[in-house]
Amino acid sequence: MQSLTVQLGERSYPILIGSGLLRQPELLLPYLPRKKAVIVSNTTIAPLYLDCLAKGLRANGIEVVESVLPDGEQHKDLQTLNQIFDTLLGNRCERSTTLIALGGGVIGDMGGFAAACYQRGMPFIQVPTTLLSQVDSSVGGKTAINHPLGKNMVGAFYQPKIVLADTSTLNTLPDRELSSGLAEVIKYGLIRDLPFLEWLEHNVESLLERNPEALAFAIHRSCVNKAEVVAADERETGERALLNLGHTFGHAIETGMGYGEWLHGEAVAAGTMMAVALSRLKGWLDDADVHRIEHLLLRAKLPITGAPIAVDRYLELMRHDKKVEDGRLRLVLLKGVGSAIVSDDSSDAQIRVAIESRLPNA
């Protein structure tokens, strides 16, 4: 088992990474203030792992309530969130009851937001079961639901008490979801960790083959990167925004195509190539850089062109993004491979050219 700490003063918490951790409920016990917990999961993950976790907790005297939600980004909405509240109230959960999110990014985002709001805040634990949630969304305290007009538009910063990443759950992860997670892994290399990017260029096939050592290394290294950024800027007033490479473009794809059509990491990969194209236009990357990034994403089985949406619609959707300020789009671009900046001085014309160069009919 590997571990690291997200340093946030009073709100610091550990991330535990290892195989079979779900079968060690004693790891969670010190983080439960009362002998009651609610596990929030979905219809895909619950049949695989919920029983194991619930039984282990019950064997330790914990009363466990279960809230099993429909699976998929299209359910990350107010209505499904309310299902969690119904379960919490219906089972007399108190504000000292702990909410455990068992699943991927959608479950973590929605469970975390429910925990942030229920009785104005209850203890919260992340048990991510997908690569994407283990390397990114379970760490750092961003929680949210989607609105029809924009992704993650309603949410809270709310830190978990502990993150328990059981890498053996990746054995049941569909290939497409594994690749989706790799988009966020590659992101860390691109924005701030060139040695890690080089390691990925040597090991991406091992990751796709689910080599346990390679996965454990990539997850730990990703979490180290994320934890450093979050510790420096919890509320995203500065550096944390760099973690959104490809996300403003990507959110437009997810919202525009209908939530759930594209996986988050797929949209981020295509969005990253749009950000790369714009960085190329600005002269910050050369053609070799562009091909290098494209090649790695392709090897990770990720899309390198966006969804077939009109360019005007891309721009309209992007203007709903959280990173808009006084009407100006603030985009994360690359100043070189391994180095990112936030830039708000791209013209609409430049952004259009970048998007168009990465559309499937281009």
Place this chain on the structure above:
Amino acid sequence: MQSLTVQLGERSYPILIGSGLLRQPELLLPYLPRKKAVIVSNTTIAPLYLDCLAKGLRANGIEVVESVLPDGEQHKDLQTLNQIFDTLLGNRCERSTTLIALGGGVIGDMGGFAAACYQRGMPFIQVPTTLLSQVDSSVGGKTAINHPLGKNMVGAFYQPKIVLADTSTLNTLPDRELSSGLAEVIKYGLIRDLPFLEWLEHNVESLLERNPEALAFAIHRSCVNKAEVVAADERETGERALLNLGHTFGHAIETGMGYGEWLHGEAVAAGTMMAVALSRLKGWLDDADVHRIEHLLLRAKLPITGAPIAVDRYLELMRHDKKVEDGRLRLVLLKGVGSAIVSDDSSDAQIRVAIESRLPNA
């Protein structure tokens, strides 16, 4: 104009109290980080005051969006909250746009919760227009919506940037709502400010007659009390719970009768008498104390008996309250007039007797 500060370190903010402040939009300008604001109000208050505030802001170059909600506690729900999000997204509000809640406690609670969640937090200003919101709910950062199974069950601690209490808005307040506000005013006297209670005993009729000086004094003194408690315990881990005198009983009345049937202050007044009855049973108050409190509430035109709900149902509803811990009810009781404590050692039998002694058929 009177002013005071809620001392919360980086999140400290001023409360301005005075007549005609709504016509001085320049008071708000320093608290708007961008030249865009959304005013959230309701169908009762908007026709009276929204134009005045919006025009004043627009005259100062602020773009103003309006979100007018249906009036009443029965609308303090997820569906109405979503109306605010629809307006925010539909009008491209950014996370630096300021949300201004113009109305009573329901608008402040719901507007504040929307501000806490929209893009994970946007700047927020309280402009309370009822006595209850000016003396209590607009100060301290508690925001929430109701759930069918419990009042204020979903919410956030989220502090405003400034509270602007224009006392001239009380001239249009219905008598019943004025009395409702007095329940929270009297509460401060009962739990921690005996001299204020004595002042109220001399001046309650002046307040009902809307004497401006009396109202201004009562509002300021209430806010001073609230600000002190909130500064000492923002997240209600200790002393702040004392502000909930009568509220666990009162919330049961509001939820049990259907939101909007009883005004919040009416339910708090009846609930206070139940807490007083329980304190009497424990021997902490004598009969003279009970009559003294009863007499003051009656003079304030407030109910001193609860809603006709079965006692079992009261207990069931109270067990959904946020102050339940490991299944035990934690109730605010009086150790004497002017002094409150949190007590969790009342038996169900004792609580039953206290409730029954304060039911209309008792």
